[in-house]
Amino acid sequence: MKDEQPGFDLARLLTERGSERYELHTRHLNHQLPRMLHTLGFDKVYERAEGAYFWDAEGNDYLDMLAGFGVMGLGRHHPVVRKALHDVLDASLADLTRFDCQPLPGLLAEKLLAHSPHLDRVFFGNSGTEAVETALKFARYATGRPRILYCDHAFHGLTTGSLSVNGEKGFRDGFAPLLPDTAIALGDLDALRRELKRGDVAGLVVEPVQGKGVHASPPGFLREAQELLHRHKAVLIADEVQTGLGRTGDFYAYQHEEGVEPDLLCVAKALSGGYVPVGATLGKDWIFKRVYSSMDRVLVHSASFGSNAQAMAAGLAVLAVMEQEETVAHARRTGDLLRERLAGLVGRYELLHEVRGRGLMIGIEFGRPSSLKLRSRWTMLQAARKGLFAQMVVVPLLQKHRILTQVSGDHLEVIKLIPPLVIGEPEVDRFVTAFTAVMDDAHGGGGLMWDFGRTLVRQAVANR
The missing domain is CATH 3.90.1150.10 (Aspartate Aminotransferase, domain 1)
Structure with missing residues (x-):
């Protein structure tokens, strides 16, 4: 009889090495993070979490008013999302063959689109910044124009494309050259008109409520911006990575303003249930059909882990919980x-x-x-x-x-x-x-x- 293989014991590893967490980060990851946490006195050791709370080793509870930068919309370890992930792993699906069409991505797309009935199709990536990157690429290709407008103080991600529409200088310094772009003040319709008259604008990307400073777009701005953009054959991109899925008291934040129907819509964060990273770019049929215009272009935009079964199951579970629990x-x-x-x-x-x-x-x-x-x-x-x-x-x-x-x-x-x-x-x-x-x-x-x-x-x- 052959000796059994030892396998991998995660619980044992954490027991043996978990106390080294800050030293490991200092040595192998971003060394400034533990330094900052020590300076602020934020160097806590959290042992477990559930819902809106953490607990430390002494059993003290901590109220979470941060939600992992918005990822934990349903709190940590929601039982319905956990069960969905166990179920999808136990199902042993033929996932990510790349040459078939699994049901879960279509089912999640159908559920998401039901909350934005003016939109038609979905691309699944792995994060909010990927969702924005997708929207930027699709807007440029569909319009045939290079330039993207964004708003001062905006945050849309930190990869090169999304960084190009980041309104904070500190994030951009040292990473140029970036994509052709122009910032306008949130709510400045005159500036939007001036830029659109140049004829090279593919679209405007905007957070309906900016994460930096928590500034809502002025009443009427999104609707009037949408009309101006369409008049100049450009598109409106709503970045709802943080504001989407109920965060602002509507399913999407743009829905606070009547008559607004973005051409492209970015979601992520809370869609994951806090478990498996997922990003989604929703868009109009004509945009997707221009990007994927022939069988030769079927993979012109794709993601290796996009539409994976675990992420899709988590997203479906999140939407089910949101509906059931209102x-x-x-x-x-x-x-x-x-x-x-x-x-x-x-x-x-x-x-x-x-x-x-x-x-x-x-x-x-x-x-x-x-x-x-x-x-x-x-x-x-x-x-x-x-x-x-x-x-x-x-x-x-x-x-x-x-x-x-x-x-x-x-x-x-x-x-x-x-x-x-x-x-x-x-x-x-x-x-x-x-x-x-x-x-x-x-x-x-x-x-x-x-x-x-x-x-x-x-x-x-x-x-x-």
């Missing part, structure tokens, strides 16, 4: 409650400038205070690096109240809340109570918070 309506109600309770604090705290957003995508912006004592401290932070006060709020939310949040972008005094869409009133209560305590501490001159501010100032100055 996730979109729940996100709208919970988002309204959270935003209203936070907005009620604006008059109470001079450092709190504005609360804005849609659904469970909320921006909390801080601004220059009026009192002399706080103004001098604010000025000190701003002189070192804009965005430090928002970071000063994020840190005690985690350290003292075990709530994970993020600053909404580099040099922005904005905290962005994009929690799992499954949170309810208890989580709203917990966040508002914690945020109020942090604001009380900041306005009362709390020593620990402002001491940490001085640490951030020293770090910012050292990095110049």
